[in-house]
Amino acid sequence: MSAASKPHVTLSGQNPFQLVIVGHVDHGKSTFVGRLLYETGALPESKVQQIRAVSERRGQRMEWAFLLDAFQAERDQGITIDVSRIPFKTDRRQYVIIDAPGHKEFLKNMVTGAADAEGAFLMIDAKEGLQEQSRRHAYLLSLMGTHQVSVLVTKMDLINYDHAKFQKIETDIRAYLRELGFSPRAVVPIAAQGDEADNIVHRSTNMLWYTGPTVVELLDILEPRPQNEQLPLRMPVQDVYRLDERRIVAGQIETGRLAVGDTLIFSPSGKTAKINSIEGWNISYKPNEASAGQPVGFTLDQQIFVERGEIASHAIDPPILTNVFRGSIFWFNDKPLRAGDVLKMKLTTAEHMVTVQSVDEVIDTENLGGTGRNEVQRSEVAKVTLRARGLMALDEASRAPLTGRFVLVDNFRIVGGGTISMDGYPDQRDLVTKRGTNLTASVTQVDRDARWKRNGHKGAVLWMTGLSGAGKSTIAREAEKVLFLKGFNVYVLDGDNVRGGLNANLGFSPEDRAENIRRVGEVAALFADAGIICLASFISPYASDRERARTAAGDAFHEVYVRADLEVCEERDPKGLYKKARTGEIPDFTGISAPYEAPDAPQLEINTAALSIDEGVAALVAYVEQQIRLT
């Protein structure tokens, strides 16, 4: 494209509206774009002549698509390889068209083009109707957060402008888009290749039955991207510069606003400091505040160590801290994605190594259901659970879209991306930040060995985890009796004796459940320190919670996995809880509507599907005899 033609002019200071055009490879996108540019006067006559000449030299009629196919290779193959960005304008405003390729294997280029678009046109060939690729592209638009989609039904001339056929396509596509959460402003029947273009700028005389907007009228009623200033503040740290005695924290404000004097909290480190000044160069005065979209650099009132990858926010409404989340992803690597794969994840400026804990569903874009497969092939979309070793600062995409999305890198290349949800997983912020910081451990005059010697055994936490109905409490109570009779100092902690008192103020939300386990872990650790064998019987579904309990008790911690499959537990259903969970009466029920993360390497596994209660108790008692009794 030449820069010279009139429509490139942007004098208004207005941001051009970013439009992406997607659809099946042969559904006429490039032709439409070429024609749109011509019809809106975006092309200098010389360019049109040039294309006409090239078309003639190849012995073809005027080929509008040649305009966009800059590469020799593309003309020869007849498909668009990469994304082009083409500016044009209507009487109302400026546009930039992102012409995304439709060929299936070029998904990554489509994503490159479409990810930042404000609105999308989905092209559907009137002859072909809704194809698998049309659906996949629409699905991807929803994943990428495109907030509005309209539909152009192309090549209407080839079906003789048939109203009934058009109506069928319109009904199909509207139904599909509705399921994705889109409600298209219009479904426009067009024809772009012929001598007269139908419904692009001029209303078609061939389709008098159509009363909706023309393409240009439609363009002008699309809404610009919503402003992100009203969202909570998120400024990922991009770098920290030490310049002329100043330490400047630099980054781009993704959402919200900040001002001099604001107290910022940096996540995940949790460090806080006040903004001293907002810096700049070639400006007449230092600004007092800045907002979404702006690149900023600021100094802080304290010399705290913050680094790239942390997210600055206000103390009210900070990002979520977690080491696990669910992602809705698109995948364009040749190598399929499987559970256990380790990848680099980039979320704004942060990088984390993540393990694919599970591939929860590979989406069938035909019907939006699951495929039943558990590996994600190239060009597929899927729901996965990703886990990192440390805590990550992030948001749910539905709340703060720009810090609620990520890309995946494998072997030096971006191979996929996705959006974040926390379904069933708790925010771990309170668990890690609400510890007293000015406490010093009191030094006891009675040491651990003395207690152990008198008891004849070590203090221990036997952490019994497993699904509801697996038999944890039954085994714990029985084992408690047996061990007591054998002379062990032993005590059971379970829901029955902590929920009524210590944790009476907690409910069953993911956050409350996590806090419940945190308290139990700390109490159990104190029991162990006092020389007692504490049998802690809790579902404790999250590996991160159990890890925290292990940290509290140190080497006195023993993880016991009381194992039974979900089917077995659901059949036992001693308290009728599974039934209630299935009907939705109990929300967030482990195994049904919330995840259970089985231990990777428990010290002891008791499989209650195979063992009787007595056998299970015997296994536990034997373990205590071997590992905890002093010899």
Add this chain to the structure above:
Amino acid sequence: MNDLDHLEAEGIYIFREAFNRLDNIAMLWSLGKDSNVMLWLARKAFFGHVPFPVVHVDTERKFPEMIEFRDRKAKEWGLNLITGLCPPVEEMDPTLPPAARSAARKTVGLKWLNDKYKWTGIFAGIRRDEQAVRAKERFFSPRGETSEWDFRDQPPEFWGQFNTDFPPGTHLRIHPLLSWTEIDIWRYTQREKIPTISLYFSKNGKRYRSLGDQDITFPVDSEASTIDEIIQELTTTTVSERAGRAMDHEQEDAFERLRRAGYM
């Protein structure tokens, strides 16, 4: 934020990403209007500093005013200026058309410098709207060991995430001005009062719209002698920006061949 603020923000973000992620970087400074804007963005990104060398590949056929501008501003702005020479035109691929052969000298000149300094990344002030082939570029664009550009297999770039992880031996071209248009460059130059070479302004009914080597760059008819007049002219002209660049008009694919070989 208006459109220029957005373009500025994008450029600053790209500079900061590259500076943080790459070890040994440099910026091409052709002294033209685009690379002066690019240099300005770097100074904005780093609060007045330019924390990497600026590189001028001297074909020895540049306009004297450009060299004078270079040396004066490099001193005034405290730049770490690196210059290098180019091979004679006779050593270039004889199958290329004459002007493209001349332009190819610059590519070799840059390769020589790069062999010496081993940069992992070089900032270049190309824009998508200049030329159809450039429209396909990425912000962070990897080159193989031999500097060639594999446009068929480009890494994806989205959500402000650039490919900054590369196997050893990869060389990157980084393009902070990719989204700008010619008019954006002039509007920003005007807004920020960026110093500019006077050849862009009309003298005796002619001005340069694009500055290359003296022997392969020609002025266009124009009465525009101020930035306002240039912007006014650009809003009405139907002549393309690189019309005065001879190499663009020789063969349908000459530019593409140059670019795949590493031309900016």
